[in-house]
Amino acid sequence: MAKAVADTDSESNQGGFVLDGSNVTGFSSMHDSGTGGSPSLGNFALFPHVGCDGDIVNGCLYPKRSRKMPYLNDTVEAKPGYFGLSLASGIEVDMTTAQHTSLFRFQFPESDTSSPLIQVDLTDLSDSRQDNGTVSIDSETGRITGNARFEPSFGQGTYVLYFCADFHGAEVRDAGIYSDSRASTEVKDLTIARSINGYPLPGGGFVRFTEASVNSPILARMGVSFISSEKACASAEEEIPDFNFEEVRVAAEDAWREKLSPIQVSTRGTDLEYLITFFSGIYRTMVNPQDYTGENPKWQSEEPYFDSFYCLWDSFRSQLPFLTIVDPQSVTKMIRSLIDVYRHESYLPDCRMSLCKGFTQGGSNADVVLADAYLKGLSDGIDWETGYEAVVKDAEVEPFFWSVEGRGGLDSWKSLGYIPVQDFDYKGSGTMTRSISRTLEYSYNDFTIAQIASGLGKTEGLAKYTERSRNWRNLFKEDQTSYISQNGSATDTGFVGFFQPKYLNQTWGFQDPLECSNIDNNGSTCSLQNSGAETFESSIWEYSYFVPHDQAGLMTLFGGPAEFVRRLDYLHDQNITYIGNEPAFLTVFQYHYAGRPGLSAKRAHAYIPSYFAARPDGLPGNDDSGAMGSFVAMAMMGFFPNPGQDVYLILPPFFEEVAITSRLTGKTARVRNVGFDPTYEAIYIQSATLDGEPYHRNWIEHSFFLNGGELVLTLGRNESAWGTRVEDVPPSLSEYVGFEEFNGTEPGSNATLSGTRVRMLRREAAGMGSVELREYSFD
Known part of the structure; x- marks a missing residue:
């Protein structure tokens, strides 16, 4: 849960640090990896100051925008369980983590006049803090606790995160709070609003240390929790009781070594x-x-709880199958967690972060994730009957807001066999785009449901969802052409037959098969905008191959x-x-x-x-x-x-x-x-x-x-x-036809070939296990 790293002001700072010459704005414990879109987490950043001008606390720059500082490129060191760099101020910072706790080490440059100061900021990477962020200072120990409410980076709702920061290695000179650009050692508690201008008012706490400390490192232990500051403190005290940096770093490296x-x-x-x-x-x-097991305040459960599924549309393709090979115990817990989300929130998530529902990009791809785990034998503690119930609900019951769960357009899906462009969908609400890519994904989602049904002996479900998995054919337009436009002229690609959108009345619409492709220079809208295309983040050309079954x-x-x-x-x-x-x-x-x-x-x-x-x-x-x-x-x-x-x-x-x-x-x-x-x-x-x-x-x-x-x-x-x-070749729902023997040249290119053998293999949909081989020889 704790993932300590430097945060920067880069436009690509979704995961915190970017090696692009940007400025460091702080060092925080919570991060997601490479998510795209708005930055995620980065809550309660620490920032070190060599000292404050005039040796008064109002001589330090507290707001993120004014305190940020360059880092030295050649000092950056990153490895599993460890991160470090030096700031332009001369402060060397490195960090390591336990499960819910980060340990930061600040080495300040030599100085005879300044007292180093470390602040804790009530903000996050995307400046999403809402009203009533709080911080409290223990003036004797220097412990800083607090919490704030934030927004997720790719979903709806809010979440509250708590922290507990302790310091070690130097004598505390004084401590206090800051609000906007002013600070005080007389005030020990702060509750701060967001402001009215779309940017959260800067606020937080700080601890200042005696002059004698500048020649030895100061360690900051930061515990985090979604439950309470008390739990954050308890986790920190249990996981890193004695501030032993090397011990924690070695343990983190050993954990990674074991995982790999x-x-x-x-x-x-x-x-x-x-x-x-x-x-x-x-x-x-x-x-x-x-x-995040044990850190979910939304419901009580004995099941594991995993978060930061960013997003299953991305990770079902190779990440989770890879982990099923090398870390099946973790994937088993993830499957149990997904099913438990269904129990308590009525649907499997397609994306989830920071305890919130994330946006659905296409189909209900948790169906694919569950099917993949089921077919590969994951079973320890997994309630597969409830898992099947969950994927069937995706296929049968439209949610009120299908932009964050389930599927939209199910009436049309069941009656027409495709998602129409400009669908009439009054049972649920969502972004009325992506009719082609959703049709293709729903087809495959249903196929994977059929695979679970087959294994569980659900013959009716096997037949129904196998048949629905053929719906992808309903948007294939056999005479559709494709042209590449360059310099005002159009060149025929020479290929005919592409998917196309279709209306409720079963007449064809049109989308250029190259729209949203890598060579589309027309500024097409291809994501989740209301004006988006009928394919998501890719072209019809590419989606033409998304019939995996x-x-x-x-x-x-x-x-x-x-x-x-x-x-x-x-x-x-x-x-x-x-x-x-x-x-x-x-x-x-x-x-x-x-x-x-x-x-x-x-x-x-x-x-x-x-x-x-x-x-x-x-x-x-x-x-x-x-x-x-x-x-x-x-x-x-x-x-x-x-x-x-x-x-x-x-x-x-x-x-x-x-x-x-x-x-x-x-x-x-x-x-x-x-x-x-x-x-x-x-x-x-x-x-x-x-x-x-x-x-x-x-x-x-x-x-x-x-x-x-x-x-x-x-x-x-x-x-x-x-x-x-x-x-x-691998199994397929339909028969393979037209194969020719390959002898190291392109099939059909050897004019002397005779007696060509065409083999057709039929694998029955039921269980994909029955094989019938028919071989024909002819001249």
């Missing part, structure tokens, strides 16, 4: 930058969601595997997609479904390290609570999930060997590259064995990570026939 320990990689021949990128990606997958059906509409690949190439080669946004993730690997796994490996190596690297600009977009980190981690580890299904697409790891030890079984899954090439020219799988037996499928199930084993991949510099047959 299930994954080991061979370093032979591997560039250090790749290793840093890989493990930094893993690190970032574990920063959010945050374990029926790639065979989509492939047929696109004209077969070869056209599926050609269109996918165009999506990437023309920069229509952008890897800095989550809808792009799966498109990197969807070549597997067309029997071209080598092209997925080629794309992964094009994006890493071009867009992901160990440098300040080494992320192409907001990390989104570990979404970007998990993309890197999964791809470099050699697997990518199709979440909500028991499917991991196989590609060569970026290391000679990767070993993942299951925390549930203690068994190790090992992937070994034969012919590993550290220059990454030999990135194509030629053949594979699993536990010594030939393995032809280009995907693998979660049981590999649970039961352990050795997957050996023999690599070469050219695409091979491995994983290219129709029986080698």
Whole structure:
């Protein structure tokens, strides 16, 4: 819960610190990671002063805007469990944390005249404090306690946070409060309003220390709680009783080392930058969601409580599936927490932060999260009957305000089989946009509900939600064209057939398939604004591939595997997609479904390290609570999930060997590259064995990570026939048709091929387990 770091005045300070030459405004304990949008948390920042002008407390600058100060770039040090830098004032600051408590160490420069002062500010990163922030000072001990009410950064409502700050290492000279720019040691309590001008009045408390303290560090212990200041103090006293900085730092580092320990990689021949990128990606997958168990004032429960799900629309794709492999106990608690939110607030969240309901970006993607965990066998303490009840409610009962939970437009969804543009929806309220992306997401949400129904023996639910999962077809317009506009002229992309919006009367609307794409320069509105497009944060071109459960059906509409690949190439080669946004993730690997796994490996190596690297600009977009980190981690580890299904697409790891030890079984899954090439020219799988037996499928199930084993991949510099047959590709709701044998050249490009075999594989929707292989030979 405590995540100490410096806060800056950067426009990109959503997580607090930014290495961009901005100014430090304080040092706070609460942060979320890479969320985008408004800054999150950053409450009750500490700020150190070497001394006050004239040695009077009114000689210090207290408001955030006037006290802020540059930091020295070459002094920044960041590692798991530790952060430090030096300010331009000469003050060196470093910090570490326990679960609910941060420990800050301030080393002041030598001075013969000044008494150092440390203030506590009743504000947060986004200046969202509401009325009645309070602070109280104990003049004998210097303890500062208080609380304030704040707004979440991407949701509705407010939350109250409490703190308890203690100081150690120097004698307290005096203490007091400040309001706006004035301070007093005579007043020990303050309650302050927000103000009327949209910016909270500066206010807080301070402690000043004797002159003798300036040559030794002053430690500040900051406990935080959503329950009370008393609980914040109790947590701080229990977790960091003796202000031993090194002891706390080592414990934090050891905790991180243990979290990262299930994954080991061979370093032979591997560039250090790749290793840093890989493990930094893993690190970032574990920063959010945050374990607030015991800190939820909204209801009493024996269940875990996790917060900072920022947002499931981002994290369902690879972050939570990655954690299911390496930290299944934590994911199990998260699932229990999500189900408990349903029990007490009537719906599963799609986004949640700071005890508040966050905004829904598309479908009810907690359905995918629960299905993914269910299919991969997570069970300890999870009430799956209640979990199923929760996902069914998402599909069947429209909430009053579906911008923060559930789904809107359910009457149309059930009667028409799509979400209409300009829908007539009187049962609930929400932003009437994103009709295409919501239709596609609802289709997949329903498919994942069917998977849970299948496992629980809910035959009626299996049939109903499997059928509804086919609704994506209802917005596919077979004759829709797409043009690229440049310099006043339009060039036909040459592709026909795209999703389009449709009205209540079942007539077609229109959205340029390239609107909201990476090459859209028309200033399109593509987020949650009322004027937003019919796709969310991405184009129809990219959403055309978001049919994760029926790639065979989509492939047929696109004209077969070869056209599926050609269109996918165009999506990437023309920069229509952008890897800095989550809808792009799966498109990197969807070549597997067309029997071209080598092209997925080629794309992964094009994006890493071009867009992901160990440098300040080494992320192409907001990390989104570990979404970007998990993309890197999964791809470099050699697997990518199709979440909500028991499917991991196989590609060569970026290391000679990767070993993942299951925390549930203690068994190790090992992937070994034969012919590993550290220059990454030999990135194509030629053949594979699993536990010594030939393995032809280009995907693998979660049981590999649970039961352990050795997957050996023999690599070469050219695409091979491995994983290219129709029986080698992952399951799909519809039949695969049109596959041709691949012999290292483009299918159809070898004019001498005869006796071509076309194989069609039908996997029944019920359980996705029944396989019927039909093979035809013809000249």
